[in-house]
Each structure stands twice: as C-alpha cells, then as structure tokens.
Amino acid sequence: MKFFTALGAAALAAGALASQASAKDIVIGMMCDRTGPTSVTGTALCPGYHDYVNLYNKQGNMGECKINAHEIDHEYKVPAAVEAYQTYKAEDAVLISPYGTPMVYALVQKMAEDKIPGTSAGFGTALAGNGEAYPYMFPIAASYYSQAAAAVKFAKDKLGGSLKGKKIAYIYYDNPAGTEGIPVLEKLKPQEGYELRTFAVPAPGVEMGPQILDITRRYRADFVISHLFGRAPSVSLKEFKRAGYPLDKILGFVWAGSEGDIQAAGGNEAAEGYNTMHFAGVGQDYPVIQQIKDMYKANGKGDPDAMQYTAYYNRGVFQAAVHIKAIENAVKAKGSCDVTGEQVRDGFYQIKDFTLGGLLPPLQITKKDHEGGGWVRVFQVTKSGYKPVTEWYRDYRHEVSELLIEEIEKAAKK
Amino acid sequence: MGLYPLPISRFSAFALLVLFFIAAPLVMSEYYLTLLSLVAIATVGALGLNILLGYAGQLSIGHAAFMSVGAYTAANLATKFDLPFLITLPAGGLMAAAIGIIVGVPSLRIKGVYLAIATLAAQFIIEWIINHSPSISGGAQASIEVARPTLLGERLDSPTELYYFLLIVAVVAVIATQNLVRSRVGRAFVAIRDQDIAAEIIGISVFKYKLYAFAISSFYAGVTGVLYTYYLGIASYEQFQLGVSIDYLAMVIIGGLGSVLGSVFGAFFISLLPIAIRLVMENVGSLFVEPDVLAQSISQLRQILFGVLIIFFLIVEPDGLNRLWINVRNYFRVWPFSH
Numbered sequence: 001m002k003f004f005t006a007l008g009a010a011a012l013a014a015g016a017l018a019s020q021a022s023a024k025d026i027v028i029g030m031m032c033d034r035t036g037p038t039s040v041t042g043t044a045l046c047p048g049y050h051d052y053v054n055l056y057n058k059q060g061n062m063g064e065c066k067i068n069a070h071e072i073d074h075e076y077k078v079p080a081a082v083e084a085y086q087t088y089k090a091e092d093a094v095l096i097s098p099y100g101t102p103m104v105y106a107l108v109q110k111m112a113e114d115k116i117p118g119t120s121a122g123f124g125t126a127l128a129g130n131g132e133a134y135p136y137m138f139p140i141a142a143s144y145y146s147q148a149a150a151a152v153k154f155a156k157d158k159l160g161g162s163l164k165g166k167k168i169a170y171i172y173y174d175n176p177a178g179t180e181g182i183p184v185l186e187k188l189k190p191q192e193g194y195e196l197r198t199f200a201v202p203a204p205g206v207e208m209g210p211q212i213l214d215i216t217r218r219y220r221a222d223f224v225i226s227h228l229f230g231r232a233p234s235v236s237l238k239e240f241k242r243a244g245y246p247l248d249k250i251l252g253f254v255w256a257g258s259e260g261d262i263q264a265a266g267g268n269e270a271a272e273g274y275n276t277m278h279f280a281g282v283g284q285d286y287p288v289i290q291q292i293k294d295m296y297k298a299n300g301k302g303d304p305d306a307m308q309y310t311a312y313y314n315r316g317v318f319q320a321a322v323h324i325k326a327i328e329n330a331v332k333a334k335g336s337c338d339v340t341g342e343q344v345r346d347g348f349y350q351i352k353d354f355t356l357g358g359l360l361p362p363l364q365i366t367k368k369d370h371e372g373g374g375w376v377r378v379f380q381v382t383k384s385g386y387k388p389v390t391e392w393y394r395d396y397r398h399e400v401s402e403l404l405i406e407e408i409e410k411a412a413k414k
Numbered sequence: 415m416g417l418y419p420l421p422i423s424r425f426s427a428f429a430l431l432v433l434f435f436i437a438a439p440l441v442m443s444e445y446y447l448t449l450l451s452l453v454a455i456a457t458v459g460a461l462g463l464n465i466l467l468g469y470a471g472q473l474s475i476g477h478a479a480f481m482s483v484g485a486y487t488a489a490n491l492a493t494k495f496d497l498p499f500l501i502t503l504p505a506g507g508l509m510a511a512a513i514g515i516i517v518g519v520p521s522l523r524i525k526g527v528y529l530a531i532a533t534l535a536a537q538f539i540i541e542w543i544i545n546h547s548p549s550i551s552g553g554a555q556a557s558i559e560v561a562r563p564t565l566l567g568e569r570l571d572s573p574t575e576l577y578y579f580l581l582i583v584a585v586v587a588v589i590a591t592q593n594l595v596r597s598r599v600g601r602a603f604v605a606i607r608d609q610d611i612a613a614e615i616i617g618i619s620v621f622k623y624k625l626y627a628f629a630i631s632s633f634y635a636g637v638t639g640v641l642y643t644y645y646l647g648i649a650s651y652e653q654f655q656l657g658v659s660i661d662y663l664a665m666v667i668i669g670g671l672g673s674v675l676g677s678v679f680g681a682f683f684i685s686l687l688p689i690a691i692r693l694v695m696e697n698v699g700s701l702f703v704e705p706d707v708l709a710q711s712i713s714q715l716r717q718i719l720f721g722v723l724i725i726f727f728l729i730v731e732p733d734g735l736n737r738l739w740i741n742v743r744n745y746f747r748v749w750p751f752s753h
Contacts, residue, residue, distance in 0.1 A: 071709050071712075073712070073716070075713075080689075086448040089444070089445070090443065101650075101652060106646040106647070106650075
C-alpha cells in the first residue's frame with residue numbers, strides 16, 4: 001500500500017510540474033504502436049513523426065506557438081486507445097491521430113461529437129474518405145479503392161498501353177482489408193477488357209506456395225497486384241522468385257513494400273525490380289530528411305536508426321507535416337496559438353501546394369473528399385534502395401467515386 | 415443465508431454502490447469516467463471467464479470470439495431491425511451462449527491444455543466465419559456502425575449516461591455471479607473442477623454442467639461484446655482477436671481464480687496498470703532523461719515494468735489479488751487482538 005501511495009504522490013507532484021511547463025503548447029494527440037502486433041511500422045513511423053515536430057519547433061515557423069506531440073502507445077488495443085483519446089481530450093488536444101483500423105472506427109464517432117479532427121492515413125475503409133459522413137476524420141492517404149485503380153493504370157502502362165485480353169492476378173491477405181481492392185478491379189474489368197482472378201492468402205500469411213504456383217504456372221498471369229500485410233509480402237517475393245516470375249510485373253500495395261519486407265525477402269538484390277506503391281515518398285532524397293539529419297548533426301548525433309526504414313519513417317514525417325500544416329493554417333487564420341479543433345479541421349481544407357519537395361503528394365482536401373485526391377506513387381526496388389518509376393498520379397477517379405456512392409447507399413440502407 | 419452474511423460486508427457493498435453510483439459521476443471528469451466504463455466492461459468479461467475457468471475448471475482461450483458473436487448479433491439486430499438494447503443485449507448473450515455450447519462439446523472428452531487448443535480453434539473459426547459472411551459482417555471491412563443505446567426514447571450519449579448504462583450491467587453481472595456460484599449449479603461447477611470423476615459418482619451430470627459452464631461463460635462474453643459495441647459505436651472483428659482472450663485470462667489469473675471479487679480486481683488491475691505505469695514514467699521520467707528520449711522509450715519500458723509487476727504479484731500471492739485482499743481483511747478483522 002505504501003508503495004502505491006508513494007507512487008501516486010510522485011505522479012501527482014510531477015504531473016503538476018509537467019503541466020506548468022507546457023501551458024502554451026499546442027497539443028497533438030498521437031497514438032502509436034511500438035510494442036504491439038504492428039510494431040514494425042510503429043517503431044519507424046513514430047520517430048519520424050517526432051523528428052518532424054522537433055524540426056518544425058526548432059525552425060519556429062509559427063512564432064511562439066510550439067507543437068507538443070504527446071505519444072501514447074496503445075499496443076493496438078482498442079480500450080487503451082479509448083483511454084489515450086480521453087487523455088488527449090483532457091489536455092485540450094486540437095488534433096488526435098488514432099493509429100490502427102479498429103481504433104479509427106472506435107473513435108470516429110466520438111471525435112465528431114467532440115469536434116476534434118484526426119487523420120487515419122493507411123487505415124480504415126475507402127468510405128472514411130467521405131467528408132460528409134465523417135466530418136472530423138481525414139484519411140489523407142489513398143484508400144485501397146484508389147490504390148487498386150492506380151494499380152490497374154500502372155499495369156496498363158507496363159503492358160504496353162492496353163489490357164485487352166491480359167491476365168491480372170490479385171493476391172491478397174484473406175481479411176476484410178485484403179478483399180477491399182476486389183470491387184474496383186471487378187468494376188474496371190469490362191471497360192479495360194482484362195481477365196481477373198483473385199488468390200486469397202489465409203492468415204498468418206506465411207504459406208502461399210500453392211497460390212503462387214497457381215498464378216505463375218496454371219493461370220500464367222501477365223501482371224500481379226499484391227495486397228499483403230505483415231510477413232506475407234516477403235514470403236510472396238521469395239515464392240515468386242522461386243517460380244521464376246519477373247518481379248517487375250508485380251505491384252504491391254502500400255503495406256507490402258517497406259524496407260523491412262525487402263530485407264526479409266533476401267535484401268535488395270533478391271527483390272530487385274519489385275514495384276511498390278506509396279502514399280508518402282520513400283528514400284532519403286528529400287530536403288526535409290536532410291534537414292532532420294542536420295538537426296541531429298548539430299546536436300552531435302548521427303542519423304536516427306529508424307530513418308533507414310524510409311517507407312514508414314517518411315510516413316511519420318508525412319503525417320506530422322500534414323497535421324502541423326493544418327494547425328498552422330488555423331493559427332494563421334486566427335492570429336493566435338489558442339486554436340480549437342474546429343478551426344484545425346478547417347485548416348485541413350486550406351492545405352495547398354505543400355509537398356515538402358516531393359515527399360508528400362499534391363493533396364487537395366475538400367469538404368467532400370477527405371482522402372485528398374487518392375494520390376499514389378510507384379517506386380521500384382533497386383540494388384541499393386528505391387527509384388521512382390512514376391510521378392504522383394491517380395486514375396479512374398470517376399469509377400472509384402461511383403463505387404463509393406454505391407457503398408454509401410448500401411451502408412445507409414442497412 | 416443471504417448474499418452478504420456479515421453486517422460489515424453488507425455495509426461495504428452499500429458503500430461501494432454509493433461510491434460508484436453517486437460519488438463517482440459527481441466528482442469525476444470525463445477521463446476517469448471513461449476509465450471506469452472500460453473497467454466495467456472488462457469486469458463482465460472477466461466474470462464470464464472466471465465462471466468457466468475459475469469455478470468449472472475448463473480452460474478456454476476463445477473468450478474473445480464469443481464477444482465478437484455477441485457484438486455482431488447485437489449490431490445486426492440494432493441496425494437491421496432497429497431493436498433497442500434491452501433486446502439486443504440479452505440476444506447477443508444468448509447467441510454467444512448457443513455458440514458456446516457447441517464449442518463446449520469437446521470439453522466432454524478432453525481436458526486442460528487440449529481443451530484450450532480446441533477453444534483456440536473456435537477463436538479462429540468464428541473469426542473466419544464472420545469475415546467471410548457478408549450477411550453477418552455487413553459493411554465495409556467487416557464492421558458495422560451502431561448508434562448509441564436509447565432508453566425510453568432518450569439517447570445515452572453523454573459519458574455519464576454511458577457510464578451508468580455500463581455500471582448497471584456490470585453490477586447485475588456481479589450480483590448474478592455471486593448468486594450463481596452459491597447455487598446448486600455453482601457447487602456442481604466446483605465439484606467438477608476439483609475432481610470430475612468424484613462429481614459424477616455423487617450424482618452430478620458432468621455432461622450437463624460442463625455445457626452449462628460454457629453457455630453461461632459465453633453469455634457473459636457475448637454481453638461484453640454488446641457493451642463494447644454500444645460503447646464504441648462499432649462492431650469490428652479486430653477488437654476481438656486472440657490477444658484479447660489472453661488479456662482476459664490474465665485478468666482472472668491475477669485477480670484470483672474462483673472468486674467474484676477477484677474478477678473485479680483483475681479487470682481493474684489489467685486495465686489500469688499500464689496507464690498508471692505510463693503516467694508515472696511520463697512525469698517522473700522527465701526529471702531524469704530528456705523528453706525526446708523518454709517519448710521514444712516509454713512504451714518499451716512500460717512493457718517490461720508491466721511484466722515484472724505481474725510476476726511480482728503472482729510470486730507474492732499465487733492465488734491472486736483476491737487472496738491478498740482476504741489476507742489484509744482477515745488481519746484487520748481481528749486487529750488489534752491478533753493472538
């Protein structure tokens with residue numbers, strides 16, 4: 001008992017100290033998963049987020065307003081995320097970024113009630129981009145619908161401008177997120193005239209030899225679209241390699257192409273040619289990454305370890321940059337640091353021409369479209385890293401939005 | 415004999431009710447009410463697992479799957495048929511109980527870790543079925559949005575209203591369990607746990623009571639799932655994966671197997687300990703290391719500390735927090751004349 005009393009007293013005393021120190025800061029609630037099932041992503045993404053926040057605070061672009069990104073690790077557990085949300089709310093956070101699809105779902109309703117905006121880059125469904133249904137949630141990254149549409153466009157260019165009579169294979173992790181690409185591929189099938197077959201990989205996604213033999217030997221696919229998560233992408237690359245399939249005829253969605261996946265597949269040499277899709281630029285060839293490196297150097301430190309995992313590290317930078325830009329817009333509009341969640345939400349709509357030298361896509365967030373346009377960029381694995389093979393692009397927007405309307409109507413009918 | 419034979423326990427039960435029903439909502443901010451709400455939900459789930467594991471002695475690691483059965487049942491009934499929670503709540507529980515009986519059938523032939531593996535299969539099979547049946551999982555990415563519960567035309571959407579909703583269900587669950595375990599059924603469970611052959615010889619139908627245990631336990635789990643659904647406004651299969659089953663196992667083991675109060679302790683402990691550790695580290699830690707370094711290492715440190723504390727408590731008292739509490743209580747009951 002004494003132990004707990006002492007702990008409690010210490011916590012209270014220190015709490016009083018800490019809250020005094022940060023009275024002026026603008027608080028961002030930033031959830032993270034460094035220790036749970038998606039820690040591979042979190043351990044690179046979250047440092048990227050913090051580094052950008054520190055860089056921004058050092059540059060002092062908002063005068064005396066400082067950003068305080070409060071990270072809470074919820075270990076990918078929903079109750080812990082609800083607790084974290086309430087912590088942020090009690091700290092008057094103006095923006096809260098849930099991490100993980102179930103957490104986004106669990107909080108989206110509450111955030112709208114409390115008028116606190118947030119982002120869900122890479123999480124949740126395509127429907128979440130509908131700003132009218134979810135006024136306070138901004139996916140800001142291409143949904144699986146947009147990714148599937150962009151993948152068809154990429155395949156078309158790769159196979160010589162037409163998909164007539166070509167065979168496309170869609171290999172996906174057998175869960176609801178994995179199946180989300182299928183409606184788009186089905187919808188585009190008649191107008192592009194390709195043949196489509198889907199191949200499910202059951203959890204945990206480490207055994208897919210039969211599917212890949214099926215794709216490469218029996219179906220003889222001309223192009224493979226791969227929507228896999230976790231350990232599955234690296235296993236798939238090894239199997240495709242073993243089957244002798246050209247890796248440059250494979251395109252992985254946004255969770256299938258990080259440095260970790262490539263290392264696990266046997267390194268860059270082994271995975272050379274594999275195409276990966278991203279909603280934030282990969283590699284280190286951006287001025288902002290250089291600035292972060294310089295910041296570390298000025299403190300007498302080397303580059304942070306997490307930085308080499310650019311696919312996820314850069315997504316952290318990307319999220320931080322968009323968050324801070326929205327806050328900056330709100331601060332500018334109001335002329336003081338004392339902004340509200342509602343004003344920050346409006347700040348999202350004013351983000352324009354903000355790409356940090358190509359790290360970010362040219363987002364256009366509107367009241368209706370919180371996805372920001374559904375931009376992606378394809379990077380190909382080279383011997384030493386990645387090289388971009390497209391610009392930021394998107395395609396079949398009309399078809400995608402038609403599908404979205406159908407889905408929204410279906411959801412409303414239910 | 416009443417539920418609370420001693421005057422002191424009647425008094426403390428009453429005091430606790432006053433504390434949670436009247437004092438807590440008056441003085442607590444939304445943050446603390448949220449914590450208590452989450453604990454209330456976890457309490458119901460932990461009680462259910464404790465009935466199965468602590469009282470009837472059947473090891474199950476598919477508890478979360480039954481929660482998902484309850485969650486999706488209630489979500490479908492609430493969205494498709496517009497039914498109020500007074501119907502969906504028991505319906506979710508009953509559906510989970512029905513599935514629980516099916517999953518419990520192997521328990522008639524296998525015991526211990528073998529049964530655990532059979533229930534593990536249930537965890538994966540139920541998840542697979544939900545994911546692959548659009549008629550169950552409904553909307554996008556197998557998640558169904560559910561409106562907040564309504565009572566007499568009134569929507570319960572403020573934190574206080576939701577807190578009362580969850581608290582009442584949790585209190586009913588606690589009292590029901592207390593009654594259950596001293597009934598004929600509860601004693602049969604204990605007899606089966608302690609020695610099933612002996613139980614059969616004295617005339618207890620092991621077949622019947624094992625299935626009862628699964629049904630009742632799954633009913634609680636189903637209700638837990640419904641509560642999560644209403645509290646969060648969504649039913650999503652990702653909230654009920656294997657890790658959640660393990661968390662609930664941890665709750666009942668640390669709280670104390672075969673004890674109602676232990677389930678409540680366990681729910682509090684597992685829900686609040688990570689938060690307490692984080693708060694202490696955030697505040698005390700910043701006095702020792704730079705805030706940057708702290709932010710990056712806090713979650714790893716927290717996991718280590720969490721594990722160490724669990725081991726510590728189990729070494730100090732292998733019978734769980736409930737035994738610890740009984741020791742303290744017995745000490746004070748005779749204090750100051752302990753000899």
